[in-house]
Amino acid sequence: MRAKPQSVSAKDLATVTRLLDTAERLFGELGYDGVGMRMLADEAKVNLGAATYHYGSKEALYIETFMRGFRPVNAERLRLLQDAETQAGGKLVSVEKIVECMIRPPFESGLEHPAFHKFLARNLLMPPPFIHAAIEKELLPGVEVFIAALKRARPDVPEDLLHLRSMFAMGALLMFSIHASEMPGMNNPKSREAVLREMIGYVTAGLKSAPVVPASERPRLPFPPKPPKR
Amino acid sequence: MRAKPQSVSAKDLATVTRLLDTAERLFGELGYDGVGMRMLADEAKVNLGAATYHYGSKEALYIETFMRGFRPVNAERLRLLQDAETQAGGKLVSVEKIVECMIRPPFESGLEHPAFHKFLARNLLMPPPFIHAAIEKELLPGVEVFIAALKRARPDVPEDLLHLRSMFAMGALLMFSIHASEMPGMNNPKSREAVLREMIGYVTAGLKSAPVVPASERPRLPFPPKPPKR
DNA sequence: GTCTATAACCTGATAGAC
DNA sequence: GTCTATCAGGTTATAGAC
Numbered sequence A, B: 001m002r003a004k005p006q007s008v009s010a011k012d013l014a015t016v017t018r019l020l021d022t023a024e025r026l027f028g029e030l031g032y033d034g035v036g037m038r039m040l041a042d043e044a045k046v047n048l049g050a051a052t053y054h055y056g057s058k059e060a061l062y063i064e065t066f067m068r069g070f071r072p073v074n075a076e077r078l079r080l081l082q083d084a085e086t087q088a089g090g091k092l093v094s095v096e097k098i099v100e101c102m103i104r105p106p107f108e109s110g111l112e113h114p115a116f117h118k119f120l121a122r123n124l125l126m127p128p129p130f131i132h133a134a135i136e137k138e139l140l141p142g143v144e145v146f147i148a149a150l151k152r153a154r155p156d157v158p159e160d161l162l163h164l165r166s167m168f169a170m171g172a173l174l175m176f177s178i179h180a181s182e183m184p185g186m187n188n189p190k191s192r193e194a195v196l197r198e199m200i201g202y203v204t205a206g207l208k209s210a211p212v213v214p215a216s217e218r219p220r221l222p223f224p225p226k227p228p229k230r
Numbered sequence C: 001g002t003c004t005a006t007a008a009c010c011t012g013a014t015a016g017a018c
Numbered sequence D: 001g002t003c004t005a006t007c008a009g010g011t012t013a014t015a016g017a018c
Helices: A006-030 A037-044 A048-055 A058-088 A095-112 A114-125 A129-153 A159-180 A189-208 B006-030 B037-044 B048-055 B058-087 B095-112 B114-125 B129-153 B159-180 B189-208
Strands: none
Touching: A006 A037, A006 A048, A006 A058, A006 A114, A037 A048, A048 A058, A058 A095, A058 A114, A058 A129, A095 A114, A095 A129, A095 A159, A095 A189, A114 A129, A114 A159, A114 B114, A114 B159, A129 A159, A159 A189, A159 B114, A159 B159, A159 B189, A189 B159, A189 B189, B006 B037, B006 B048, B006 B058, B006 B114, B037 B048, B048 B058, B058 B095, B058 B114, B058 B129, B095 B114, B095 B129, B095 B159, B095 B189, B114 B129, B114 B159, B129 B159, B159 B189
8 A cells, every 4th residue: 555645635735725715815905706717716716627526616715715704813813812711710801801802813814814814805705605504613602601791790781781792893893804904014023913902991981881872761782683684 | 948857857766766776775685796787677677778778787776775874974974073062163083973973873874774884884884895995085074084083082082093993983883883773773763873873882982991001012004004906 | 768589608517538 | 536528598889670
C-alpha cells in the first residue's frame, strides 16, 4: 500500500481553498446573483468544470463559504462570554463586558478578513433565501445566550427591549463591517482599538439605559422577529 | 389646438407608476441582479418592450426607483431639523431632538412603505456600483447638516467620533427597516411609537455619551469614510 | 406608447475524455 | 480531480409593425 502522494492532496486543498477564498471575496463584493461560476472559476484560477465538481452546485459553495468563516467567530464569542462568567465566579458580568464578548471577535476578525466580513454582513442583512435556514441554525442559539446574560445584568430592562437593542447593536457592527475596508486608518492598531472601544461604549450606553416608554404603556414588542417563509 | 387626451396621459402615468412600484418591491426583495426585466414586466403587467422603452435601461429604472422614494424622506428630515432650529430661536437644539429629526421620517415612511425601505436599506448598505454616485450626491450633504447640528449640541465630542456614532445610528435604523416587515406587531400604532421612542432613546444615549478613549490617546478616526473607486 | 420577434450573449450544470 | 464541449434556458436591449 503506497503512501498517498502528498502533492496531490496539497493541491486539492489549495484548489478548494482558492475557491472558497475567491467566493467569499466576490460574493461579499457583488452578492450571490452578481457572481457567476465563470467569473469565480477564472479569478480562483480553477477550471469551470472543476469548480462545480467540488461542491456540486453554486448554492452549496455559497453555504460552505458562509460556514467556514462564521463558525469560528461565533464560537469565539460564546467562549469569551463563558470565560467572563467563569472568571466572575458568582458575581454578575457587567453589560460592558458582555458587549465586549459580543463585539470583539467579529470586530477583530473583520479587520483581519475584511472580505469575509463584508460577505458575512451581506448574509446577516439580506441573505439569499436558500441560506436562511443555515444562518438561523448557526446564529440564533448564540443570540439567546447573550440575551440571557444581558437579562441577568439588567433585570429591569424587559426582554423584548433587550432583543430590540441587540438588533440595533448588530446593526452598528454590521454597518462598520461593511465600511471597514474603506477606512484607510484601520491598518493602524491604535485606531482599531480606539474604534472598537468607542463601539463598545456606544452599544453599552444604549443597552443599559433605562427604558424610555414605561412598561405599563408599552405593548409587547414583536421580538425576536420571525423570518418570512418563502 | 386640441386638449391633450387625459386618458392617455393617465394611462402612461399608471404604467410608469406600476413599473416603479414593482421595481422597488422586487429590487428590495431580491436585489438588482436577482430581478430580470422579464420578471419585472410580468409582475407590473407591462409589456417587456414597453418596460425598457420608458427608462431606456434596467440601470436607469433602478436609479429612478431610488430617487422617487428617497428624495421626499430626505427632504423631510432636513425640514424637521430646520423647524426645530427655528423654534429653538437662539437656543441649542438637544441631541434627542436632532436624533428624532434624523430618525422619525425614515422610520414612519418605512412602516408605510416597507417595500421601498427594504430597497433603500439595500442601497445604503450594499449599493450596486453604478448607483454609488447618485446616492452620495443625495445623501452626503444632508449628513453634514446633521453632523454640524450634533457638533453644536455636543461640542465636547470630536467630530470624527460624531461621524462614527452617526454611522452606528444609521446601522440601527437600517437594521430595523430590513426587519420591520417581518414584525407582525408593527401594524399597531402604539407599538410603532414605542419602538420609535426606544430607538431614539438608544441612539441618543450612544451619541451624547462621553468619549471612551481620551482625545489625547485617540488618533484621528477615518471619518467620514471614502467610498472605493471601481 | 405598445407590442412581437429576435439578436447577441450569459447562466448553471453535466457528460465524457483524460 | 481536471479539462473541453455542450445543453437548455436565462439575460438585456433593440428594430420595426401597429
